[in-house]
Amino acid sequence: MKKIVMVSLFAMIMTAGCKEAPKAETQAAPAAQPAAAQPAPAAEPTPAPEAPKATITNVEWAQALEMQKNGAVLIDVRTPAEVAEGTAPGSINIPLQEAEQRIAEFPKDKDLLIFCRSGKRSMAVSNFLIQNGYERVFNVVGGFLAFPAK
Template identity: 40%
Template sequence: MKSITTVELQEKIINGEKVNIIDVREDAEVAEGKIPGAKHIPLGVVPNSLEKLYKNEHYYMVCRSGGRSTAACEFLINQGYDVTNMTGGMLAWKGEKE
């Protein structure tokens, strides 16, 4: 499984690269702030939300600490998606939040 640090992902955002971020935390967690532009799809809903994702796109998966995003990555990889896990999750995120 591919992984990226919070610093590396933040650099991509700052450099204006197109990044598709999926935040798999629960509603209450996301209400406390998420990475700007991230799409919120709670982990439990991911299997029923595949129509919102495209296999020709790359996605960065994010959660609180990295566990749920790892599970989401494993599931999506098995479904044929191109995904990268953000290690450390939002606990390690030092960038802007919306």
């Protein structure tokens, strides 16, 4: 199930636009049943899926770097080739493609500052972590493209 969720998230992120959500389509209501029709047997109620107890918080780089000084873990979810071109000091590289297999490397007892190049992959990993019970997940806005130059 986790693989299906991760693959679905990855596929949605790779195909969806970054800024706009797709517009919902409306469907016509089904025609009313004739009065003589027998009522359908009552269906057993389906329990609603449990909503995640935590949410993702977006943070800017200044706040992320301050949080890192106070013990938060900075995680770069870009590929090793991208990381070789530069990354935030002290960050750990766990590429999006390896997040599911390496989930044990994401500490649950610390704030997790997730970043990628621009923000799509970090949001996918952040959602994956929330779905797997993590509660202290922060997405670094703008990704490494917004990293402050010194």
